[in-house]
Amino acid sequence: MNELSVSPSPDPIARRQLLALGAAALLPTGLRAQEMSNTLPDLIDKSRQAVVAVGTYSATDSPRFGFRGTGFVVGDGKLIVTCSHVIPNPLEKELAIQVPGSGNASGAPQLRPVKLRRRDTLHDLAVLELVDDKPLVATLSLAPLDEGQPVVREGSAVALMGYPLGTALGVSLATHRGIVASITKAALPAPTSGSLSERAIRQLREGQVEFLQLDMTAYPGNSGGPLLEIRTGKVVGIVNMVALKGTRESALSAPSGITYAVPVKYLVPLLAP
Incomplete structure (x- = not known):
């Protein structure tokens, strides 16, 4: 078995730093990855207000809001992205989104009416638009596209x-x-x-x-x-x-x-x- 020998250092601070570097090198890969992902809690806090519930609305239903899937806000705050299969076909009821209440003074979720703007059934995508002119404050940004290159790498x-x-x-x-x-x-x-x-x-x-x-x-x-x-x-x-x-x-x-x-x-x- 090969052994690694370290010469004594007269400087105790330098010796501690060297030992710390050696210990870090021996950390399991998963643990190092965990340390690198410390930004996830911040990402969640930053993004949560832009992720909404998507469904249908009817004043005579109980509950009035019928959940069908998730969506997220993009662009100028008036557009919501979701999957095409989340949206009923044909549309027999009004569409609505439920915005989480963590950003509201009352702390209560908000129901906002939306309409179907565009639909791509081949790729199972749909874009909704707020009926009123009041945009949502929180939005998510799309990764930039580079022609011929995947927007994200395998293993990311x-x-x-x-x-x-x-x-x-x-x-x-x-x-x-x-x-x-x-x-x-x-x-x-x-x-x-x-x-x-x-x-x-x-x-x-x-x-x-x-x-x-x-x-x-x-x-x-x-x-x-x-x-x-x-x-x-x-x-x-x-x-x-x-x-x-x-x-x-x-x-x-x-x-x-x-x-x-x-x-x-x-x-x-x-x-x-």
Whole structure:
């Protein structure tokens, strides 16, 4: 066995520094990664007001707000991004978002009416717009696009934010942390056979849609929520689907630990004026 010998140092301070460096080198990789992610609590505090619950509203329903998924505020504070499958099709009720109350003086969540601005069923994305002219203060920034380069690298530390269990226990934000395990290509299944066009069938076969495969657990209520790169705090994807072990109910009882997100590059065209 090879041994590392260190000559005694007459300077006790220098010796302590040398020992500290040696101890740091022996720290497990996971522990060093944990130290590097100390910015996550700050990222959560900074982002939580921009992550909203998305659903339908009816004055005759009980409750009046029907939760369907998560969304997040971008741009000038009037646009909300979510997944297309979160929005009913056809629209039979008014759409609304529930804004968390942590930034309000009353501490109570706010219901705000929204309308569907654009929808991209191929990439399962939708952009909503506030009905009134009062923008939300908190917004999230999208990661900048570099032509030909992925917006996030495999192995990057990421966090998804949203409402995994809906609003049954109140508008309580939850954050899950993991890594980008793979950047892969797949095709989204159509909700119904009537949605299959010739183009959709061709893309199902070719798997032309890029996805971020995540080594982390998400739940049905997370659909439409932001995927943030912890290092930059920018949105790199939109949480889309979870790999199931069995039935749909197994997403809660026996989660697979594999989640997929739509890269933010597919969102940018929907935000154009």
